[in-house]
Amino acid sequence: MKQILLITDGCSNVGTSPVLAAAHAFQEGITVNVAGVVDYGTIGELGSLEIAEIAKAGGGVSQVVGTRQLAQTMQMMTRKTVVQTIHQAVNRELKQILGHTALEELPPSQRSQVVQVVDEMTETTSLQVALLIDASASMKPKLSAVEDAIRDLMLSLQAREGISEIAVFHFPGRRSGEDTVLDSDWTRDAGTLRALFQRLQMKGATPTGPAIMRVIDFFRYGTLDEHQPWRGNTDEGEGMLGDYVV
Amino acid sequence: MKEKGCSVTTSSKPAYPAGTVITGKWRKGRFVIRRVLGQGANGIVYLVQKEGSRNPYALKMGYDTLDLQSEINVLMSLQSKRKSSASPRGGTRMSYLLDVDDFKGQQGDIPFYVMRYFPGSSLHHFIRKRGREWIGLTGLRLLEKLNGLHRSGFIFGDLKPENVMVSDVGHVELIDYGGVSSIGRSVKQFTEWYDRGYWNAGSRTSDEGYDLFAFAVLIIQLLNEDDLKTAAVQHLPQTRSPGQLLSLVQRSPKLKPYSEWLRRAIRGEFSNSHEALKLWKETIYTPALVGKLPGKTPRWLINAFALSIMIVCLACLWAFFL
Incomplete structure (x- = not known):
């Protein structure tokens, strides 16, 4: 099972629409969750609308929280999404076998056995979560809380019976045109997730959409290498899309 | 079908009015x-x-x-x-x-x-109202409940005072089984203070020690909430450690009677909750030996006793040589 967890504090302002990018992720079987982080004031109507839309298009959940609740929220969203994905798969099966459209329509006595299977799969299915962190200037004071929350999430995932892996990205990169940077490749060990964002240079731009597109690539090819021949030589996010919309 | 939408339910939902x-x-x-x-x-x-x-x-x-x-x-x-x-x-x-x-x-x-329906009040309200001397007994009954659950192959997970009901005569019942998980699985639901992972004291995999750790924090909270609060916020998440809880236990006179039990639970040294239950019983039913006697023996009495032994020895030697 594949998930992207986007952590941001505002609107995207460069490149592809993040809602479209999330829809592409969902098409690829990757669920997109969004945690909006605000400590003072609000995230703004536009920002919270975008966050909700990204999650909706990505088949996931979203929530706006302060840094104090971030760890707990990330843990809850990840778990909820795993359950939800399995729930949907089980409902499809039920429809095929019994003609029922959903678990909710089974009598409670039969529901019990189905839920046992869902619980079992929730615990044992293997899981990859790509954390995509908005490192625009306004996020700077929140990054240490983000780092702690990532370690805490890893601790929760390590407790599962199934294999769980985390990769960490931030965006934008240092050079222009570098949409996202890999901070930590797939890992199962919380110990490797130290000092993730130490040498980070904060920038103003927030290319959320292009960054999501790059992470989808990473799920596919295991690399962020920009010089892949199939991509052609367009630098813009819009250009990349041609390859997906077939 | 229910609309799942894109929000995680945490806020309170409107409840049905009386009479529905x-x-x-x-x-x-x-x-x-x-x-x-x-x-x-x-x-x-x-x-x-x-x-x-x-x-x-x-x-x-x-x-x-x-x-x-x-x-x-x-x-x-x-x-x-x-x-x-x-x-x-x-x-x-x-x-x-x-x-x-x-x-x-x-x-x-x-x-x-x-x-x-189990009428009663939450553990912390009960203790606040009835006094700290009830901690021994309610703690014992709570440990019995946990032990029963463990023997059925489950751990409670989200152990906190709000999830423990106490009747007016001190009967104890666990409420909210939403966080219960099978031993060996990941802990489903937890609250930071009571969570072993939060204190960097171990994994979030369900084992009997997970509940015992939460129980220890709960006892510390009931007896010395202020210091627990300070310990929780004082340190950065990566430097938070079970050592802070252990030093809190050592420092606090109110926790002294339970210090041995708490130390072992925080360090994860109990092999199971049966052993923990046994030590808790010994702790609360031998107060004279554990807490009071050694502390209350006056220093001068010990010194005087030592002195008299020395005099006897000297007297013996003296008698022997003569």
């Missing part, structure tokens, strides 16, 4: 709501009366069918194990589940189950 009649879709049971008892992480619990009877029950309406069914599965499994083992431990032979059904709400079906 809840009719089961499948089994047609009818229950009249009297008031809200509480709100858990995955549902609202009401005090209800079965229509046509005086008996009060607790009725839990879930936010999510799957979550609630998972909780019901645990309760059913406990119930069947309790029946087959027929052991008297854990109090009277009670049944958790009286009814499981759906209720037609305005926005679709709402799953619910009906269980026994």
Whole structure:
């Protein structure tokens, strides 16, 4: 099972629409969750609308929280999404076998056995979560809380019976045109997730959409290498899309 | 089907007013709501009366069918194990589940189950009202409950004072089984203070030690909440450690009688909750040996005793040489 967890504090302002990018992720079987982080004031109507839309298009959940609740929220969203994905798969099966459209329509006595299977799969299915962190200037004071929350999430995932892996990205990169940077490749060990964002240079731009597109690539090819021949030589996010919309 | 939307349910949901009649879709049971008892992480619990009877029950309406069914599965499994083992431990032979059904709400079906109603107050309220000397006994009964759960193959997970009910005569009952998970699985639901992972003291995999750790934090909270609060916020998450809890236990005179037990629970040294239960019993039933006697023996008495021994020895030597 594949998930992207986007952590941001505002609107995207460069490149592809993040809602479209999330829809592409969902098409690829990757669920997109969004945690909006605000400590003072609000995230703004536009920002919270975008966050909700990204999650909706990505088949996931979203929530706006302060840094104090971030760890707990990330843990809850990840778990909820795993359950939800399995729930949907089980409902499809039920429809095929019994003609029922959903678990909710089974009598409670039969529901019990189905839920046992869902619980079992929730615990044992293997899981990859790509954390995509908005490192625009306004996020700077929140990054240490983000780092702690990532370690805490890893601790929760390590407790599962199934294999769980985390990769960490931030965006934008240092050079222009570098949409996202890999901070930590797939890992199962919380110990490797130290000092993730130490040498980070904060920038103003927030290319959320292009960054999501790059992470989808990473799920596919295991690399962020920009010089892949199939991509052609367009630098813009819009250009990349041609390859997906077939 | 229920709309899942894109929000995670944490905020409080509007509750049904008193007098609402809840009719089961499948089994047609009818229950009249009297008031809200509480709100858990995955549902609202009401005090209800079965229509046509005086008996009060607790009725839990879930936010999510799957979550609630998972909780019901645990309760059913406990119930069947309790029946087959027929052991008297854990109090009277009670049944958790009286009814499981759906209720037609305005926005679709709402799953619910009906269980026994346990009148009482939360552990921290009880202790605040009745005094700290009740901690030994209520703690013992709580450990017995946990031990019973462990022997059935589950751990409670989200142990905190709000989830422990105490009757006016000190009977203890665990409420909210939403966080219960099978031993060996990941802990489903937890609250930071009581979580072993939060203190960097171990994993979030369900084992008996997980509940015992939470129990230790709970006891520290009941006896010395201020210092616990300070310890929790003082350090950065990566430097937070069980050592801070251990030094708190060592420093605090109020925790002294329980220090040995707490130390072992925090370090994860109990091999199981049976062993922990045994030590707790020894701790609370031998207060004279554990807490009071050594501390109360006056220093001068010890010195005088040592001196008199020396004099006797000298006298013996003297007598011998003469």
